[in-house]
Amino acid sequence: MKKILLLLVGVPFMAQSQCWDQISSLNNSVLIQKSDGSLWGYGTNNDGSLGSAIGQINAPVVISADADWASFSSSPKTSLAIKSDGSLWAWGINANTFGNGSSSTTPVTSPQIVTQITDVASVSTDGSASFAVKQDGSLWAWGSDQYEKLGLGSGDQTTSSAVQIGTDTDWVSVKTCVYFVLALKSDGTLWGWGRNSAAQLGQGYASPGVEPDEVYVAEPVEIGDGAWAQFCGYERMALAIKTDGTLWSWGYSGHGALGLGQMAQTVLVPTQIGSDNDWSSVSTAGQVSAAIKTNGALYTWGIGMAGALGNGSLTWTNVPGQVGTATNWTSVGNSYVCTFASNSQGQLYDFGYSGNWGYQNYYTPLVFTSADCSLGIGENPRNFSVWPNPVDRTVSIAFDGNVEKFRLIDASGRVVIQGSPVQNQIDLAQLSGGLYFLEIESDGKSYRTKLLKK
Known part of the structure; x- marks a missing residue:
């Protein structure tokens, strides 16, 4: 019989005296990093995007023990990562997504260097298209141009090699949100392009036509009034934190994931969630959203199915609600109806239905014993x-x-x-x-x- 995951009882993966640091998750794939710099993954691995052997990976396994990984991006098909020297590495299926000028249907099960693009500072992939910001502030794209999300102008610009988007050199970071793309400049302005069917580009209008007549935005357009610090998005919606610590959302959600007090709504422009100004990080998978405050408290909202909110209830919520009382959360991610969060005690929690991508194919509450986690290189303390x-x-x-x-x-x-x-x-x-x-x-x-x- 299936059991339902409730309260703060999830799937804790013990870090063995090393903290879990960064989390990147998209649909069925999760990449995580320890404070010693090593890179790990778990979930559905049919295309080798989690390295190792092909197939389901039920608990975190090491992808690379190298200590110089700087950042990374996961997807069910392709994973990309950057080392401290700015080199780009790729594994999984190369559907024009590696950026090496080729494509292949043969899975690559360990990180391989992409020599065609160097000095990379930020990277993001969704398995169909990939994006990078180089250390000189230039922005690059490659892969499928579906929804014109490569940002290279109208018409099919699909490419297996990295192509620069515009000529600006003040880009800081980029994030593909499957249907659209968001990117941040050094002056705090946020930009987006791609599909705008649900106002996910925050331009004050939506273009909900039927393909191929649907209107896409083929080049970057500015979103909101600047002063953005951190952002995320998924398919039809986006969330972002401003430099003053306020949290904002826009686009469409039918599950309360916008956090604005309604289950189903379309929000045409960035709109503030509540009045709090102490948010530090945010994540969404379209059905579930999560955020951490500067005091280390974790909040979730959206679909409550399978205990994905981690709050002891299966009820859907449309405003942020605190998960337990702990204030030691350090990073958070979402995937489908699941929330992943790590804390300063060296534990990684998996709240909700993880049957599609990890640990077990049914809901199982587990009792765990904490293990202390001392500060290590790469750890980002909550304050x-x-x-x-x-x-x-x-x-x-x-x-x-x-x-x-x-x-x-x-x-x-x-x-x-x-x-x-x-x-x-x-x-x-x-x-x-x-x-x-x-x-x-x-x-x-x-x-x-x-x-x-x-």
Whole structure:
């Protein structure tokens, strides 16, 4: 008999004294990183996007033990990752999505370097198209141009090689949302392109025609009034956090995932969720959304099916609600009717129906024993963040306390800059591009987080 997952009882994967750091999830595939830099995955692996052997992977397995992975993006077909030297790596099915000028139906089950594009700072793939921001701030795309989401102009621009989008060199990060794409510039402006059937581009209108007559936006257009810090989206909706800590949403959801107080609604322009101004990260899979506050509290909203909200109820909710009382959550992701979240105790939780992509094919509450997780390189403590990241010139520090001094450490462990921040800001204009670790000291304790210099 199937059991229903309720309360804060999920699937905890013990980190064995290493913290889980980043999470990337799309549909049935989950990539995660430990604080030692190693890359892991679990879920449906029919096309090798999780590395290892083809087939279902029921608990996290190591994809690469290398310690220099900087960021990554998962999808059911293709996975992409960046190393600290800016090199791009790909595995899974190459449906023009590797960016190496070719395609193949043969699964690649371990990361292989893509030599055709270098100096990469940010990457995103959905298995049909891929996007990257280079360290010089230029934006690139390759793969399928369905919905004109490559951003290269009208007409089919499908390509297996990376092509630059426009000529601007002030892009910071990019995220493909399956039907459309979002990207952030260094001035805090957010841009989007692709399908706009449900106002997911935040332009004040929707174009819900029937293909091929549906109107697409073939080049980047600005969304909202700027000052954005973090963003996400899925198919027909988007969520974003501004630099003042407020949370916003737009587009369409029939499951309350917009968080604006209605189950089914179309929102034409970015609209604030509540009045709180202490949000730090956000995630959505279209049916379920989740966010973490600066105090480490986790909130979820949307479809309650299978306990995906982790709040002890199967009821759907249309506004953010706190998950338990813990304030040690560090990262969060969503996939279909599931929420993934890691905490500072070294545990990774899987709330909801994980039958399609991991652990078990039925709902099983588990009792677990916590394991302490000490701070390690790459861990991002709940009260310590930096923005923008990647950074071009000046980085700002957000921290719940007094930052007495800082050290910037390169990937080899060498201290390259140290001192005391001025108004919690550090000028990095003269620093070479690459992956660094920013370490701060406060009240006799040290905290570290990753920082990517463009």
